[in-house]
Amino acid sequence: MAEKAPYGSWISPIGAADVAAAGGGAQWLDVVDGQAWWAQARPAEGGRLALVRADGREMLPAPWNARNRVHEYGGRPWLVIGRSLYFTHWDDQRVYLRDLDSGTISPITPEPDKPQGVRYGDLRPGPRGEVWAVRETSTGPRRTDIRRDLVAFAEGEIRSLAASHHFLTAPQLSPDGRHAAWLGWNHPSMPWDETELCVAEVTADGAFGPHRVLAGGPGVSVCQLEWDSPGTLLVAMDPDGWWNLYRVTLDGQAVNLAPVDQELGGALWKIGTRWFAPLGEGRHAVIASGRLAVLDENDGTLSRLAPRVTQWHTTFCVHDGAVFGIGAGPEQESAVLRVDPHTGSVTTLGEMPAVPPAGYLPVPVERVFTGPDGERIPAYVYPPANPGFRGEQGAPPPYLVHVHGGPTGRNYPVLDLSFAYFTSRGIGVVAVDYGGSTGYGRRYRERLRENWGVVDVADCVTVARALVAEGTADPDRLAIRGGSAGGFTSAAAMTGQRVFRAGTVKYPILDLAGWTGDGGETHDFESRYLDGLVGPLPETRQRYADRSPLSHASELAGPVLFLQGLDDQICPPEQADRFVEALRGKGIPYAYLTFEGEQHGFRKAETMIAALEAELSFYGQVFGFATPGVPTLDLKS
Known part of the structure; x- marks a missing residue:
């Protein structure tokens, strides 16, 4: 019989280390000589991207790290031509060649004058054995001092091909x-x-x-x-x-x-x-709002494949009539899969990720909430789940409103062990696809145009209030959490609303004027992003100040936990530093954890563990439940 215990204090077999181990995952998949190859994140190795193939062989051993900084988010980092493996290496951003017969590795591009000052990405085959790529060159001291061109390289020679756009x-x-x-x-x-x-x-x-x-x-x-x-x-x-x-x-x-x-x-x-790949005879494998389908141009139809896989990563290919990709579902985290488009059969390639017993895993419930203006707001509700415990009668559980990044990201109804870490302890999670999310057409995406900090916050508030009204969530134990753009929305909600009692803000944007090309606190790719999200400068400068969480630091609705990588070039620590400095001595509880060597998003196992355990301790202290087994977070004020 399940033991009655306060929500949040349930004992769970899902530890932060389990979440970190699952936080690797496959990326950048392709098929070489009939076998699937992919980049594999290794949190236990400092977040290194190894290169492996389906038979388990590692094609790029340590310390090589197949990752690049083009646009700071990176581009396709590897390519095989014949018996040559070309890859970008994170440490110096150069392109290297590994001879697949001898195993020798040698640099193809020269060492830049400035560390990581020349980057390459999106490697593609060109004519006569050449490799084509995007080259990104740092031209000055600012993060936005960047020049790009298309280049070809072979046998030590690099040629510029074109520079049509920035x-x-x-x-x-x-x-x-x-x-x-x-x-x-x-x-x-x-x-x-x-x-x-x-x-x-x-x-x-x-x-x-x-x-x-x-x-x-x-x-x-x-x-x-x-x-x-x-x-x-x-x-x-x-x-x-x-x-x-x-x-x-x-x-x-x-x-x-x-x-x-x-x-x-x-x-x-x-x-x-990639979102599509031709199958031949007028048929194409496509990813339709995250689901795999076959588009048949002969009759204009779209037919679903592998319906239990509810999210396909946008890196897949077709080989010998089969679809190879990376997919996840409500019962399984992402894995490398092969799908027969004729029969729909699914085969798992490589090692199948281990999952906890099903009773500890929440089943995501697809919901649509209605905003005050009648706008439909999709969301996925992950209720508490633990076969060994039940909550106290008449007391609804605490809930976390999860805000995805982007803000052009979106959520999917899949198993997420970081969510299960909380739900198996009696804390519900709801993942909101607020206005601006992709997957719902341009009109929904552009609800956020010049309304960032307004529409996204309002949609998250609408979902939270609806869960309270129906008795699903405790109104006194609501929190909001998110990273990057989700960190901005979380901070904006905590400083502009009185709905959430706590907030977790990861590698956030907090000062909009600073997070521009003129402000100097973001990278080139997104340095004009706020023209569309907030408004053009200088005409809307006051809007930047009004919507910046930093402008309202003293108005926090409750305690806040900040988590920040110190090497983040996208949302640099200067912004969180200023916000925390504004809180000192104001009597508002907060915690600020920084992590050496982490960029935008956390990749090291030790960081993932520390951040997740800190977040659980934070909610326990704010909402008043015990959090056995994790270190107590030091809250300051």
């Missing part, structure tokens, strides 16, 4: 070798706002002729391209408000292959991301 994806060579195509965009647009599909002739000496724009432009986002034939391309773009799959000819004619009010694309945070 931001670029690597070129892709047409099947006949006569053309190259890529995506480009300029400030102040982000790639989900508008991009251009460019094509240029490739001359006999391998140079590019002048480029032409085939698709995209004002109000249209192209997020992926693949050559279909020497004269046509397949592209994911959203001229009608939804990312759909189009065929585009070299004279710019575009045809939607299956018009649907679904997203067959997404936000291009990392160059080299």
Whole structure:
């Protein structure tokens, strides 16, 4: 019989170390010589990205780290041509070649004058054994002093091919070798706002002729391209408000292959991301709002595959008629999978991630809440789950409102051990897809335009109040948590509302004016992001001050926990430092934990463990329940 105990104090077999071990996961998958290869995050090795293949062999041993800093979020970091493995190495950002026969590793690109001052990403095959890539060069002391171009390298020679835009994806060579195509965009647009599909002739000496724009432009986002034939391309773009799959000819004619009010694309945070792959005979594997499907252009249909897998990562490929990708579901964290598109059968490749017993895992419930203006707000509710305990009768559990990053991210109904860490202790979690989230079309995404800090906060408040009204959540024990853009929303809610009694703010944006190109406290890729999210400067400067959590630090509705990586170039620690300094001596409880060697998001096992245990202790102290087995967080005021 389940023991009655206060919510939050339940004993759980899911420890922070279990969450950290599961926090690795596969990335950047492709098939080489019939076998799936992928980059594997190793939290126990300082967050290193190893390169492994399905038979368990490690293709890139320690200390090599297949990761790069292009756009700071990184791009496709590895490529195999013949018996040569090309990869970008995190420590110096150079491209290296590993001979797959001898195992020797040698640098391909020169050592930059400034450490990590030249970066490469989105590696692609070019003609005559060349590798094509995006090159990012630091040109000055500021984070925004960046120049980019498209380059080719082979046998120690690097050639610049084009620099059509300030931001670029690597070129892709047409099947006949006569053309190259890529995506480009300029400030102040982000790639989900508008991009251009460019094509240029490739001359006999391998140079590019002048480029032409085939698709995209004002109000249209192209997020992926693949050559279909020497004269046509397949592209994911959203001229009608939804990312759909189009065929585009070299004279710019575009045809939607299956018009649907679904997203067959997404936000291009990392160059080299894929949402579709041709299967042949007019059929295409696509990721439709996170789910795998087959688009058949012959009859304009979209058919789901592997329905129990509710999230496919946007790195997948087709080989020998099968789909290879990385997927997760409500009962299983992400794993490398092979799907037969004819039978729908799913095979797990590599080692299957271990999961706790099912009774300790929350089953996500898909919900839609209604805002005051009638807007539908999707969310996923993860209720407390532990077979050994039950809460006290008549006392609803505490709830955490989880705010995803981006803010163009989104949530999926999948097993998340970081959520289960809390739910198995009697703390519910609700993950909100607030206005601005992807997966619901451009109109929903643009609800946030010039309304960041307003719509996102209001949607999270709406969901929290609805859970309280129906008796699901305790109104006196509501918390909000998030990182990056989610950290901003969490801090904005804590300083502008009186709904949440506690907040966890991870690697956040707290001073909007500072988080711009002029402010100098963010990187080039997002340095004009706030033009769309808040408003153009200088016309809306007062809005930046009014919506900055830093401007209202003394108005916190309750205690706050800050978690910050000290090497973060996207949301640098200066912002959290200033907020915490403003709290000193004000009588408002807070804690501020910083982590050496961590960038944007935590990758080291020891950091993940310390951060999660601190968060649990924080809620226990604020909400009044015991948290056995974790160190007591030191709250200051």
